[in-house]
Amino acid sequence: MSENREPGKTILRYNANERTNHWLVAILFFMAGLSGLALFHPAMFWLTHLFGGGPWTRILHPFMGVAMFVFFLGLVIRFWRANLFIPNDRLWLKRIDRVMVNSEEGVPPIGKYNPGQKLLFWTLLLCMLALLLSGLVIWRAYFSEYFGITVIRLGALVHALAGFVLITSIIVHIYAGIWIKGSVSAMLHGWVSRRWAKKHHALWYRKIVDEEGPPVQAQPRVTKKG
Structure with missing residues (x-):
């Protein structure tokens, strides 16, 4: 669908590349998070079954973490300027x-x-x-x-x-x-x-x-x- 649809009614907030970047980070976060929890405590070791067992979890976890960081940098490059604080923000927080x-x-x-x-x-x-x-x-x-x-x-x-x-x-x-x-x-x-x-x-x-x-x-x- 065109990103110029209904210009009088809607505003484009995120383009396709930005949305894809966001969801890749989200998916990698859940994968890295679950594998990390599996390695963190024996009570959560059962989560390793999601990744093929303990050895594979230990192998994959750091690679998923690095991939998550790389894709998150894509979001930082796109949005860091919009996340700089302005005077109104202090009053908003109050x-x-x-x-x-x-x-x-x-x-x-x-x-x-x-x-x-x-x-x-x-x-x-x-x-x-x-x-x-x-x-x-x-x-x-x-x-x-x-x-x-x-x-x-x-x-x-x-x-x-x-x-x-x-x-x-x-x-x-x-x-x-x-x-x-x-x-x-x-x-x-x-x-x-x-x-x-x-x-x-x-x-x-x-x-x-x-x-x-x-x-x-x-x-x-x-x-x-x-």
Whole structure:
């Protein structure tokens, strides 16, 4: 379907490449997360059956983690500018109680992402970096031989903590996406209604409207009399 559909009713929030990038990261997150939990504690070792058993889980987990980081970098490159904080964000956070009850009174307009989404974005980036670096330290097949046991133990601790924060953050992300009606649909189909954009991301909506320019007026058709 064309990405210029119904320009008067909808706005393109995510193009096909951005949506594909997002869902690749999501799939790899669940795969890396489940395999990581399987290796984290014996009580969750049964999850290794999803990946062909314990040895295969240990082999695949770091590769899935690296792939997740690489694809997440694609999202960072695309969206980091939109996740920079602006003055309105501080006031928005002070009035988060009104946002939670869906009250718009006194809540300042925001850009493409609200401050909560921006905090999540930078938290995910920090967690991904911590997981990558600590994961390389404890990756026995290739890198752990270059580090002492103290560094490896510290790397394992950092890896576990970063994994916990990442999983918790993603749970919050999923909940918020479901709670704000239209968010999940935007990442599935790419489009949001103009009413949704104006309500939840007024500054972004104004920017889109300004870029579109004034609506083109239909010219009256002149017919010649023969």
